[in-house]
Amino acid sequence: MDTTDIAPRLTKVLVLFIMVATTLLALPRFAHTTPDSIYYTDLVDYFRGTLPRESLHTPFAFRWVVPRIASALPGVPPHVAMALCSVLATIASYLVAARLLANLLRSQTQLIAAVFLLVLSFSTVNYASAVLTDAAGFLVLVSACYAMQQHRYLLLGGILVVGTGVRESTLLMLPVLWIFLYLQPRSQWVLTATGLSAITLLAALASRWYFADLPAYFWTPTWSRFADNMARPVSWATVTLTLGPLLLALAATRRSTTPLPRDLRAFIIAIALPSLLLIAFSTTAAFMSGRFCWPLYLALVPLVAWRIEPRCA
Secondary structure (H helix, E strand, O other): OOOOOOOHHHHHHHHHHHHHHHHHHHHHHOOOOOOOOOHHHHHHHHHHHOOOHHHHOOOOOOOOHHHHHHOOOOOOHHHHHHHHHHHHHHHHHHHHHHHHHHHHHOOOOHHHHHHHHHOOHHHHHHHHHOOOOOOHHHHHHHHHHHHHHHHHHHHHHHHHHHHHOOHHHHHHHHHHHHHHHHHOOOOOOHHHHHHHHHHHHHHHHHHHHOOOOOOOOOOOOHHHHHHHHHOOHHHHHHHHHHHHHHHHHOOOOOOOOOOOHHHHHHHHHHHHHHHHHHHHHHHOOOOHHHHHHHHHHHHHHHHHHHHHOOOOO
16 A cells, blocks of 8 residues: 555544644643753844844854744744744644655555654653754754655755754754665766755855854763763653653564565665764763654654554555
């Protein structure tokens, strides 16, 4: 059964489920903050003209796109405006992911299972309405993956350019792109990957140039940072709650008797390897947190869903 020919009724049900379930799961922790949140609300105030530029901090100032959008919501407090952007970005990312998964999986049963795994997750509860830019960053990654999987490279280039102003994690898509294209039976893949990498890096440098007057800050891996993260129970808890259910589901489902098709295998490998590197880098250079594990969902969710044998082949 081809999931690209989803019944219109099922499509409407999935869309409604994603919108309602995501909103309900995001409400209990709506607009919750972390120590980083103040830097984003400062950006909102800066774009509204109520905070001087010298009060901003890098690298948070490089993630200016979401605060700029939030600043355009009149009369809404900065933290609420950021949270609203996060909820909308999460809903949009799940809708795009559903379309992406429909192209990768082989049955409606697998697609429904994948959507449930994606939406009914700790990531939705803890990150969908946070005063952070992670939800918008996830939307960029999902949208870029969809454009890549569809070989729509002009659209992919636009997503990557905008994404560099959302989060640095957009750069995660560059190794994903190189690995994915390398695994495809397509010619001139080096030229395509090089061109997209060049415009993405130029866009990232442009954001840094715009805020070049602010004190520079770079994430640098250190042993002390790694040791601190290893000693933080909260870090272990968020990582476990974010990845644990998917890993348990992977262990609980038996291996499919049908081998992974080439496109799905290439997609999973291309996403998984850079995502694992992101987790390792954040653990040694920043903070160990479940939100850095969110991109790995794009590899684990279709892998778990594929292992669910459809009743009708």
